[in-house]
Amino acid sequence: MSGTLPQSTTGRQPVEVHAPKKDQTATMIALVKHHAGPELQLDSNRAKPVCGPRDVLVKVKKVGICGTDRHIWEWDQWAASRIPVGIVTGHEFVGIIEAVGSAVTKYRPGLRVSAEGHTTAWADYNSRTGNAHIASDTKIIGIDRDGCFAEYVCVPEENVWPVHDSIPDKVAAVLDPLGNAVHTVMAANVSAKSVLITGTGIIGLMAVTVAKAAGASRIFATDMDPKRRALAKKLGAVEALDPRESGWINEVRKACRGEGADVLLEMSGAEPALTQGFEGLRNGGTAALLGLFKGPIKFDINSLVIFKGCTVLGVNGRKMFETWYQMEELLLSGRLELNDIITHEFPITQFKKAHETMITGEGIKVVMNVG
Ligand code: ZN
Numbered sequence: 001m002s003g004t005l006p007q008s009t010t011g012r013q014p015v016e017v018h019a020p021k022k023d024q025t026a027t028m029i030a031l032v033k034h035h036a037g038p039e040l041q042l043d044s045n046r047a048k049p050v051c052g053p054r055d056v057l058v059k060v061k062k063v064g065i066c067g068t069d070r071h072i073w074e075w076d077q078w079a080a081s082r083i084p085v086g087i088v089t090g091h092e093f094v095g096i097i098e099a100v101g102s103a104v105t106k107y108r109p110g111l112r113v114s115a116e117g118h119t120t121a122w123a124d125y126n127s128r129t130g131n132a133h134i135a136s137d138t139k140i141i142g143i144d145r146d147g148c149f150a151e152y153v154c155v156p157e158e159n160v161w162p163v164h165d166s167i168p169d170k171v172a173a174v175l176d177p178l179g180n181a182v183h184t185v186m187a188a189n190v191s192a193k194s195v196l197i198t199g200t201g202i203i204g205l206m207a208v209t210v211a212k213a214a215g216a217s218r219i220f221a222t223d224m225d226p227k228r229r230a231l232a233k234k235l236g237a238v239e240a241l242d243p244r245e246s247g248w249i250n251e252v253r254k255a256c257r258g259e260g261a262d263v264l265l266e267m268s269g270a271e272p273a274l275t276q277g278f279e280g281l282r283n284g285g286t287a288a289l290l291g292l293f294k295g296p297i298k299f300d301i302n303s304l305v306i307f308k309g310c311t312v313l314g315v316n317g318r319k320m321f322e323t324w325y326q327m328e329e330l331l332l333s334g335r336l337e338l339n340d341i342i343t344h345e346f347p348i349t350q351f352k353k354a355h356e357t358m359i360t361g362e363g364i365k366v367v368m369n370v371g
Contacts, residue, residue, distance in 0.1 A: 023048045029151055031088065033072060036075070039352070039355075040072075051099055056097050056100045056107055056154070057100070058096065058155065059152055060371060062093065062095075062368065064366070065367075068142075069142075072089050083143060088142070091143070091148060093370075095153070114161045114163055118139075119141065124137060130319075133183075133316060161324050174342060174365055175324070178336075181207040185211045190262075193261075195220070199270065199291055200240070204232075219232075223240065229242065234340060243273060256282060259283065260279075262282060265288050273291075278304035285311075342364070345369060
C-alpha cells in the first residue's frame with residue numbers, strides 16, 4: 001500500500017473473510033495484532049497458512065514497514081475502526097514460492113516473488129476495464145486478511161509479481177511503496193516539466209528519484225525536516241525548501257517563469273501543504289494527490305483549481321499491473337537511488353526496535369529480515 005491509509009468501502013471485515021485456511025499441524029512465527037491497542041506481539045506458534053486452489057504460499061525473506069503499519073502499531077482511530085484483532089500484519093514483502101494451489105498454472109515453487117497487496121475478485125467495472133486498483137471489492141493483505149510479517153504468506157496467483165534477478169531483496173521488499181511513487185509520478189506525466197513535491201516522507205523521497213529518472217526537468221521539494229530536505233537534494237531536487245519559511249512559494253514561482261511549477265505531487269497529507277502546493281503550481285498545471293489527510297479539510301477550490309484551470313488526479317495504490325512494469329523498467333535502468341531511502345534492516349525478532357526506528361523518524365524505510 002502506501003504511506004496512505006486504505007479506505008474501507010465495505011466496512012470492517014472479520015479476519016477469516018477471504019483468508020486462506022490454516023494448517024493446524026504446522027506453525028510459524030508471525031507478528032500479530034494481539035489486542036485492541038498499541039504494538040504487536042511475536043507469536044511463535046501461529047498456524048501456517050495453506051494454499052487455496054488459486055493461491056501461492058510464499059516463504060517470506062524480507063518485509064518493509066509501511067506508514068500504514070505505523071497506524072496499526074500505534075492503534076489510532078483508523079486502525080481501531082479497520083483492523084481485525086488477531087490478524088497478521090504487513091503487506092510489503094519478497095520471498096520464495098514454497099507451494100502452489102491445485103489450480104495455479106503460471107508459477108512454480110522456487111520462484112522469487114513479491115505481490116500486489118490489493119486483492120479483488122476481478123468482477124466489478126474497474127477490475128474489468130484496467131483499473132483494478134480502485135475495485136469496489138478491494139481487500140488488502142495485512143489489513144483484511146493475514147499479511148506478510150510472518151514466515152509464510154498466502155496470496156492469490158493473480159497478485160504475484162516475479163522479481164527480476166537483478167533487483168536485490170532489499171529493494172524487492174519495498175516495491176509496494178515504490179509503486180505508489182511510480183504511479184503518482186507517471187500519472188502526472190513529468191517528462192521535461194518542473195515538478196513540485198510537497199512532503200518528502202518515504203514515498204515523497206521515492207518520488208524525487210522516480211521523477212528524476214522519468215525525465216522531470218527540475219524538482220522542487222518541501223519538508224519540515226532538514227535531514228529529509230538534504231536527502232531530497234542528494235536524490236536530485238534542485239531546491240529543498242522549508243514550508244514554514246515565508247517566501248518559498250515565490251521562490252518556486254520565480255524559478256518557473258514567474259508562473260509556478262508545471263506539476264504538483266502532493267505527498268504530505270498536510271492541509272497547509274495542499275494550499276501552498278497549489279499556490280506554487282502554474283495555471284493549467286497538473287496536480288497528483290497521494291498524501292491522505294486526517295479528515296475533511298478547508299481548501300479554496302475556486303481560486304486554486306477552477307480559476308487556475310488545473311487538472312487534479314487522485315492516486316490510489318498501484319495500477320495492476322502497468323505500474324509494476326514501469327517500476328521494473330525504472331529499476332533496470334539503474335537510475336533510481338534507493339540506498340539512502342532504505343536506511344535500516346532488523347531481524348523480525350527486533351520488530352519493536354524496527355517499528356520505533358521508523359516511527360521516531362530516525363530511519364526512513366525500515367526493512368525486517370524474516371528468513
Ligand atoms: Zn505499504
